[in-house]
Amino acid sequence: MITKLDLYRVFCQVAKSKSFSKASKELYMTQPAVSQSIMQLERELDIRLFNRTTKGVVLTNEGKLLFEYINSAINLINAGEEKILEFKDLTMGELKIGVGDTISKYFLLPYLEKFHNKYPNLKFKIINGTTIELCSLIKSGEIDIAICNLPINDGSLEVIPCGEVRDIFVCGEKYNDLTRDKVSIEDIVRYPLIFLEPSSNSRKYVEKFMLSKGIKISPEFELGSFDLLLEFARINLGIACVVKEFSKEYLEKGLLYEINISEEIPSRSIGICHLKSVPLSIASTKFVEILED
Incomplete structure (x- = not known):
């Protein structure tokens, strides 16, 4: 007897494949069985989910809406089934981690190496x-945990701080005179500024701090890459706001200089996020333990 969940699994595969025949191969079902399943689901919901064309099928507007929810639900179910397998002494399974490029490069790599050496059979x-x-990926079940810049204000997520970082201003040789004495934030904004794009959590944090001092910024350069911040400052295009812990190589080699501002930007945290309503898998728990250490 085919269950409602079975029908939804068929529905999701057809939506992804955009073809009954392709979906039947993925599901190891006959094409008529797939077609009958979709017809049964449409009857039960009393709504048309697909438009049939000569090239295959496409979701109706109602089908698109349903797919968003059902696909997320099935991803969570699949995640739950995968977590059960991980109970076998962590000898199998997969750890799905979401992380930004900068945190991945400058923070996460040593922890990934340590975890992999301890549990070599787990996939990343x-x-x-x-x-x-x-x-969003956490909520849809597509990743187990995320390593993010804090703060994050979302009641559905559990947030565990695992490291502190500090935002600073740096410059190249052209503006090196700014490093001799303490500089006020008011003076900093008179120079060409280099910041991450406005949607970045790091940018929002610094911008909020500066607004609290009555200072509104209007950067000359807004970039999507932390590495570009360092490079733009190095070639003297302006004053860059960067994370000190992620800029050590440039600072130690004398490629960039830290500007000593009169009022330091308060340090902030990098944190681990996961869904409150879904218990962490054993693999995720062990990885979090390594991060917290």
Whole structure:
């Protein structure tokens, strides 16, 4: 007897494949069985889910809406089934981590190495994205945990701080005179500024701090890459706001200089995020323990 869940699994595969015949191969079902399943689901919901064309099928507007919910639900179910397998002494399974490019490069790599050496049979799936994108992926069940810039204000997520970072201003040789004495934030904004794009959590944090001092910024350069911040400052295009812990190589080699501002930007945290309503898998728990250490 085919269950409602079975029908939804068929529905999702047809939506992804855009073809009954392709979906039947993926599901190891006959094409008539797939077609009958979709017809049964449409009857039960009393709504048309697909438009049939000579090239295959496409979702109706109602079908698109249903797919968003059902696909997320099935991803969560699949995640739950995968977590059960991980109970076998962590000898199998997959750890799906969401992380931004900068945190991945400058913070996460040593912890991934340590975890892999301890549990070599576990697979890693690393998905890069913005903090907003990663929070959405957690909720849809596509990743187990995310490593993000804090703060994150979302009641559905559990947030565990695992490291502190500090935002600073740096410059190249052209503006090196700014490093001799303390400089006020008011003076900093008179120079060409180099910041991350407005959607970045790091940018929002610094911008909020500066607004609290009555200072509104209007950067000359807004970039999508932390590495570009360092390079733009190095070639004297302006004053860049960067994370000190992620800029050590440039600072130690004398490629960039830290500007000593009169009022330091308060340090902030990098944190681990996961869904409150779904218990962490054993693999995720062990990885979080390594991060917290």
